[in-house]
Amino acid sequence: MNPSQDPNRKPVASPTPPIPSLPPVNNFPMQPLTKSAVEKPNPKPKASRSPWLRDIVGLAIFVVVVAVGAFVINTFIFRSFNVVGPSMEPTLDGGYGDLPNDRLIINLLPETWAHLQGKDWVPNRGDIIVFRNPRWSANSGQDDEYVVKRVVAFPGERVVVSDCKLKIYNKEHPEGFDPYTKFANLAENDKEVNKCVDGEGTDGTVTDGNIFVVGDHRDGNHSMDSRNGNGRSTLGLVPLKNIVGKVTLRIWPLDRLKAF
Secondary structure, eight states, X not given: OOGGGOTTOOOOOOOOOOOOOOOOSOOSOOOOOOOOTTTSOOOOXXXXXXXXXXXXXXXXXXXXXXXXXXXXXXXXXXXXXXXOSSXXXXXXXXXXXXXXXXXXXXXXXXXXXXXXXXXXXOOOTTOEEEXXXXXXXXTSOOSOSEEEEEEEEOTTOEEEEXXXXXXXXXXXXXXXXXXXXXXXXXXXXXXXXXXXXXXXXXXXXXXXXXXXXXXXXXXXXXXXXXOOOTTOOOOOOEEGGGEEEEEEEEEESGGGOEEO
16 A cells, blocks of 8 residues: 555644745834924925016127127227229229129227327338228218328428329438339239329428328329329328228238139
8 A cells, every 4th residue: 555545644744944034124223303404394485476577688699799799899999881883993892893892900909009008000111001081071972981092201301202102202212212113012913013103293391290191093193192292182191090900901801702
C-alpha cells in the first residue's frame, strides 16, 4: 500500500518560511506642522495701472528717448545733406542728367568741440564744408539755406582771379600760388572740366572771422561762391560762425562711396 493512501496516517505540517522584513515606508521621522511662509498664501498686489496704460507710457518714453537721441546726434555729432545743383561737379553730383544726388555725411564734432571752448572752428584749406548761406533769410525767397563749397583762403590772404587762374597771395607765398595743385580729393577729370576759372577781376583780401570758398565747378557760371569778378552773383565771404561742418563721407550712390 502506498503510504500516501494510508487512512491512519496523520498529516504532517510543513514549516512556514519566514516573512522578510520590509523597509519602513518613510525613513523620515514625522515632524509636527509649523507655520511657515510656504503655508501662508502671498496674495498678488493689485495692479496700480491697467495694462494698456502701461503700454502707452512705455511707448511715450521710447518716442521721447528716440527724439532726444536724434536731436543730439544731428546737433552735435553728424548730419546728412543732399547735394543739389552743379556747383560742386565733377567732385560731387547734384542730380543733373541721369546721375542721382550725392548724399553726404557731415562731421560736426570739431565744430562742437570748438564751440565748447568758446571758439570758432577753422577748417583746413581744401576741405569741403557745409555752411549756412550768409545771404539766406526766411523772407529772402532763396531755397539754399545750406551750401556746400570748398575752402580756398583764410583771413589776411589775397585772392585774385586772372587769366583763367585763381591765385592766393600770403606771407609764405608773396608771388602767389594755385591752391588746386595741392588738393588731393579733386575728381580725376577736374582739369578736363575746369580749363578756365571764371570770375575774371576777382581781387580782394579775406577779412578776420571769414573764409573764401569756391565751388569745384569753376569753369563758367555754374557756382555762386566768394568770387565776385566779371559781374558775377556772389555769396561773399563766409563767416566762420556759419560753418556747419566738414564733409567726411559720401554714402550715396553706393557705387560712388568715398571718404573726404
